[in-house]
Amino acid sequence: MTTAPPVDEAGPVVEVGPVAHGGHCVARLDGQVVFVRHALPGETVRLAITERTSSFLRADAVEVLRAAPGRVEAPCSYAGPGGCGGCDFQHVDPAVQRGLLGDVVSEQLRRLAGIDRAVEVEAVTPDALGWRTRVQFAVDPDGRPGLRRHRSHEIVPVERCLIAHPDLPRVTGRTWDDTSVEGIVSSTGDRLLVTDASISDEVEAEVGGVVATDGTVRGGRGAVTEQVRDVDFRVSGSGFWQVHPAAAETLVAAVLEGADVSAGDTVLDLYAGVGLFTSFLADGVGASGTVLSVESDPGGSRDARRNLHDVPQVTLVGETVERALRQRLLGETADVVVLDPPRTGAKKAVQGIVDLAPRRIVYVACDPAALARDLASFAARGYELAGLRAFALFPMTHHVECVAVLAPTATR
Numbered sequence: 001m002t003t004a005p006p007v008d009e010a011g012p013v014v015e016v017g018p019v020a021h022g023g024h025c026v027a028r029l030d031g032q033v034v035f036v037r038h039a040l041p042g043e044t045v046r047l048a049i050t051e052r053t054s055s056f057l058r059a060d061a062v063e064v065l066r067a068a069p070g071r072v073e074a075p076c077s078y079a080g081p082g083g084c085g086g087c088d089f090q091h092v093d094p095a096v097q098r099g100l101l102g103d104v105v106s107e108q109l110r111r112l113a114g115i116d117r118a119v120e121v122e123a124v125t126p127d128a129l130g131w132r133t134r135v136q137f138a139v140d141p142d143g144r145p146g147l148r149r150h151r152s153h154e155i156v157p158v159e160r161c162l163i164a165h166p167d168l169p170r171v172t173g174r175t176w177d178d179t180s181v182e183g184i185v186s187s188t189g190d191r192l193l194v195t196d197a198s199i200s201d202e203v204e205a206e207v208g209g210v211v212a213t214d215g216t217v218r219g220g221r222g223a224v225t226e227q228v229r230d231v232d233f234r235v236s237g238s239g240f241w242q243v244h245p246a247a248a249e250t251l252v253a254a255v256l257e258g259a260d261v262s263a264g265d266t267v268l269d270l271y272a273g274v275g276l277f278t279s280f281l282a283d284g285v286g287a288s289g290t291v292l293s294v295e296s297d298p299g300g301s302r303d304a305r306r307n308l309h310d311v312p313q314v315t316l317v318g319e320t321v322e323r324a325l326r327q328r329l330l331g332e333t334a335d336v337v338v339l340d341p342p343r344t345g346a347k348k349a350v351q352g353i354v355d356l357a358p359r360r361i362v363y364v365a366c367d368p369a370a371l372a373r374d375l376a377s378f379a380a381r382g383y384e385l386a387g388l389r390a391f392a393l394f395p396m397t398h399h400v401e402c403v404a405v406l407a408p409t410a411t412r
Helices: 094-113 201-205 247-259 276-285 298-308 321-326 347-355 368-380
Strands: 013-015 024-029 032-037 044-052 056-066 134-139 145-148 155-157 180-185 191-194 209-211 217-220 223-228 231-236 266-270 290-294 314-317 336-339 360-365 383-391 401-408
Touching: 013 024, 024 056, 032 044, 094 368, 094 383, 191 223, 223 247, 231 276, 231 298, 247 276, 247 336, 247 360, 247 383, 247 401, 266 276, 266 347, 276 290, 276 298, 276 336, 298 314, 321 347, 336 347, 347 368, 360 368, 368 383, 368 401
Parallel strands: 032 056, 191 209, 266 290, 266 336, 290 314, 336 360
Antiparallel strands: 013 044, 024 032, 044 056, 134 145, 134 180, 145 155, 180 191, 209 217, 223 231, 360 401, 383 401
């Protein structure tokens, strides 16, 4: 990891090329590839080199000599070269950001999976600031909360994070005797802190609970309640839940559309977390169907048991997806498989899923490169991409959420 150097007005000038996966654009300097942050395709910029390797350079655009359409003044004072690394596109109009994200997904599909497909990234409100409902702040040696610089362990103290939800517990503006503090606010207004820091009575009174980083409840409730379509979900501590306030509903709608389950179906929900998709898939298969919900994280499994205890058609499997598939714990066949794997993808699960011969696979992905690699693996085993939607659920950043639908090829 490196720390961005001070602005070098005498740095080299380059013409910026296309956007690339990771929040930067590609340029060339003396024949060498340069990954440039804080730029837009088509711009002419002056660079400060931040990292050198034998095969490429990394750099910040420290002066814009010719701006591209879509460039705006960054609303956050911590954005820009040498600043906070939490956002990639503060300098880009939100609509243009979505266009860039679509280009990235298309490029990854083409390069890694051989799929030529234009991708339109759908806007989700809020589409710019004030959306992130879970923020983990690092704490510097002086006790000041902040966020790390890009590709660095160095902490930038912040007084206010503009992408943080306005109802998030107040973490900034205080000092903490720990290395991190996570603030959480749920869709129902529950507020939680996750930290090992000392907590005053004043701070504890502002939240519904305080949880240690090992999951121990230190005060109040140790969980928040999230609500989707009038269904309540318990999420303990730092347990996984989508961070955009509209993400859960958006993804549930896309998954149900893609899965198109029927009464009596057998459905697998893999990497199921606290049971978000499981709950609504269970409604679709009805009392005569079955949903096997697979989650290996102990905390997520405990929450899933509480969230789904009164849904008889659901069977909870507390194993890794790979082991459950390998040991045939999920049966011999399935009608539909839904999976929402971690950022690294589901490479080791692809063959096991294909062996179940589902009529449809719905893949929720937060990384377009991992998605594209897995789509190539599915294609080699007889499943093709039948539909794809993408959503801007992480405004101002390079992250994008995709929901891909796969179906057996005609020759399978």
